[in-house]
Amino acid sequence: MSKNSLIYSNIFFYRSVMNILYKGNYRRRFDGIFKLISGKSVTELCFGDTLVADYCKQHKIDWKGIDSNETFISRANKKGYKTELNDINALIYFPKADTCIISGSLYHFHKNIENLFSKLLECAPVIIISEPISNLSNHKGIIGKTAAISATVNGQKQNFRFTKESLLETLSNLSAKLNFNFKVVEQFEKDWIILINR
Numbered sequence: 001m002s003k004n005s006l007i008y009s010n011i012f013f014y015r016s017v018m019n020i021l022y023k024g025n026y027r028r029r030f031d032g033i034f035k036l037i038s039g040k041s042v043t044e045l046c047f048g049d050t051l052v053a054d055y056c057k058q059h060k061i062d063w064k065g066i067d068s069n070e071t072f073i074s075r076a077n078k079k080g081y082k083t084e085l086n087d088i089n090a091l092i093y094f095p096k097a098d099t100c101i102i103s104g105s106l107y108h109f110h111k112n113i114e115n116l117f118s119k120l121l122e123c124a125p126v127i128i129i130s131e132p133i134s135n136l137s138n139h140k141g142i143i144g145k146t147a148a149i150s151a152t153v154n155g156q157k158q159n160f161r162f163t164k165e166s167l168l169e170t171l172s173n174l175s176a177k178l179n180f181n182f183k184v185v186e187q188f189e190k191d192w193i194i195l196i197n198r
């Protein structure tokens with residue numbers, strides 16, 4: 001049996017589910033990220049899709065992606081992108097870049113968040129985080145039902161999601177402890193887009 005849930009088994013299925021959750025705006029949610037990319041190299045953690053990679057290629061920015069899902073890695077490799085198949089919890093450091101991006105994935109690491117942030121801060125001077133701040137499985141109708149398909153990654157169910165309050169509290173605590181500034185730049189649909197400079 002696959003260690004990942006069905007939504008991670010195929011990019012077309014993944015995009016269809018995401019399009020339901022983002023009310024047809026799945027691709028547009030990356031625009032807020034693109035605007036904040038700085039410099040000539042990007043490390044993207046938990047990239048899943050290759051929309052950031054495509055943007056970087058178009059703009060002659062060197063991109064490297066890390067993900068633990070073999071299907072996403074092999075699809076990106078086929079498109080000629082530099083990738084690493086790895087569990088980012090297991091890495092001691094991430095490849096250095098001008099910008100580090102993690103989108104739609106912070107909730108996977110809520111139990112080990114300080115360790116993740118230490119590595120993000122070592123990775124790049126600019127960090128972009130895009131993160132859902134509501135759990136759509138509480139919503140009614142198709143959106144709630146779709147979100148309730150519980151995501152399973154590496155054999156573990158991922159039910160935790162941040163709220164505005166818990167994400168703000170987490171970022172405030174980490175910024176005091178690890179000495180960085182952060183700004184919530186915008187909200188797009190259910191996501192906050194956050195910029196960190198160190």
Ligand SMILES: C[S@@+](CC[C@H](N)C(=O)[O-])C[C@H]1O[C@@H](n2cnc3c(N)ncnc32)[C@H](O)[C@@H]1O
Nearest residue numbers: 046047048067068069087088103104105108153
């Ligand atoms: C919800 S998807 C987000 C994908 C994409 N960044 C986006 O914004 O649509 C979460 C991604 O994180 C990856 N992932 C989850 N846990 C991981 C881990 N420990 N190490 C590396 N990748 C992980 C999954 O394989 C998946 O591609």
